[in-house]
Amino acid sequence: MSSEVAISVTDLGKCFHIYGKPRDRLLQMFSRGRKQYFREFWALNDVSFEIRKGETIGIVGRNGSGKSTLLQLICGTLNPTHGSIVTNGRIAALLELGSGFNPEFSGRENVYLNAAVLGLTRAETDGRFADIEAFAEIGEFIDQPVKTYSSGMMVRLAFAVAINVEPQILIVDEALSVGDELFQRKCFARIEAIKASGATILFVSHSGSTIVELCDRAILLDSGEKLIEGAPKNVLGKYQKLLYAPHDKVAGIRAEIAHGVQGAASHKPADSNSISAKQVQPPRVAETDDMVAFHDPHLVSQSVLSYETHGAVIESPAITNLAGEPVNCLLRGNTYRYTYQVRFDAGATAVRFGMMIKTLAGTELGGSVSAANLQDAVSFFNKGDVVQVEFNFQCQLNPGTYFLNAGVTGAVGEGETYLHRLLDACLFRVLPVSNLTATGTIDFNCICDITTKGSEED
Template identity: 60%
Template structure:
């Protein structure tokens, strides 16, 4: 394995033996051995469940990779095998560097030991010496922020306190590889922000991060790449924005279409079994048609400014058509002026009856970070109660453009009741794009313009501060 590779997974598989009845386990232990002794074909009393099947990929040092997929797709199994807490049925895993794992947080704590004692116990499991734990203990206690409970037995802790302490130990182990399984939602909002901030610092320091999350926004924001798993198989690997969109397309697909969509995703795949290329990491406008920012005038329409990354969900009786941006005077545009008001419109045609229907939109950055959007109703209670087949609607969202110069993408969606639960009746990802034009003397920074006004005053000098 190259010294630049932190994790190498090759043809990794994990099979579980599933028994219908407890006595079948005993039969499997005894009868096949007798069959082999008598020269007969051994009988099998279990079914096979393959949690992972021939999964291969590499993670470079310093790279952050997200693992996404539906429940039961094999994400946690994959992380457990990488961390060495679960043995594979086949294939190989090679890691290069100290691993800190945030899997089942606190599961390795001894409930009879105090928090302090468990810090030393857990730290030693992570490969830290006693002197190293001594040097880190104050930082661990401060990060966990459980006060005097650090000296009390863990069995007296709340579940939240156990998780905070376990997270604090792992995050302060200075890992070269950090493995996280849905642990970024622990604690209250302040502690979550502290966790994210520390992970960002670990990432900035050059550590490798591999984590599972069901939050598409988190994957897009933190990751360089994402791995899409489904039914134990690696469907594709690529840029987070594309992988999250394909994952969402898969989970909202009707059951009878899932197999076909899996095949389509495999065919579309970026780089199924290799690490990402330097050009893909550096790509500034993912999904953009390739044009550089031009000399187009604000409030104008450029037909070449068209997304190439559009992904459509399967329709459940609704179809979104003709999405476009307009000025207040109904002129179609995709070159916008910061501070002006615009209208985003699309039509929805219903081919079958629908109930509790709501419409929505979302604006995203080129990397897929969701900046904000709106829905036509706050809940199903205030939505359209019933829509007949054949009806059409014109949906319009009016918004003030408070974005700084750059290129942005638009989503469109319609949700309603399907088999007793609210789901997307149709959704289009990156269905339209627009450019906010550059301005002379623009002092706003970042992505969103908050219309901040600066004021600078000269303060009177303090005579005691003056040099004699």
């Protein structure tokens, strides 16, 4: 394995034996292999990938796809059925809530126990204990048995230990979702600091925005197989399409996703948007006071991703000015109209429409829905109805290129789901501005006042 590779996984597989009845385990033991009393369940099968030092990789997939099993195999808490795993560096892992904690021991004792497992001497743990205790913020409970802890207290302590051993490889498995909002932000800030230090991070999360913000690459697992890896935005789009697919179309979509990556051996992140340099570079436009928005025919999304439909189809997404003229090169501060049509191929109830503006990397910036809750949604549409949807929005974005999504939801069974959704439906650009003082992505109209209060000599 190259010295630049932190984790190498080759043809990895993990098979569990599933017994129908407890007595079958005993019968299997006495059968000496002459008869099989179990069925095989392959949680992972022939999974291969490499993670280079300093990369942050997100793993996504539906429940039961094998994500947690993969992390446990990498950490060594499970043994593979076949294949190999090679790691290069000290691993700190935050897997199942409280895993590795002895419930009878106090928090303090568990800190020393976990630190020893991670390779720290007692003297090293002594030197870091104050930082661990301060990060966990559980007060006097540090000396109480862990079995008396709430779930939030347990994950605080577990995370505090994991990130204070200076890991070269940090593995996190959706454990932060139980903490409160303030603690989650604190954890993500520390993860960003660990990433900046050059550590490798392997991260499992159901939060798409977290994957986009933290990760350099993403891997999609489904039914124990790796379907695709690449830029987080692309992988998340495929994952969401699979997640919301009708049951009878899942197999076809899985095959479509897997077929699209055959032969893709490169570990270099792919272009997340598949848009050309010509599209990204704005045309030369003279900056004058009478600039107007206009339509650039070359500025067309090449990465539109359509969900499978549940009786509705979104068509003709477009941006216009308030006079109804098509535009995709916008002026900051002006109001525009985002429109699309929805054709209903089946009756639908409790229908809501939505839009979302995203960066090229996939970070969600903001959007809107047509109703705040299901009680205010449109109660019913008939089969054959065609609806024109319009959202007016004020462009408060700084110069750059952005995407617009479109979605329609409705009641299916006992819940609400997407009847149809288009990711990257429209591509638009916000035109350059001279003498720009706003920074970042969104212009919050910040005003700076500077007042001189006099010198010390006065």
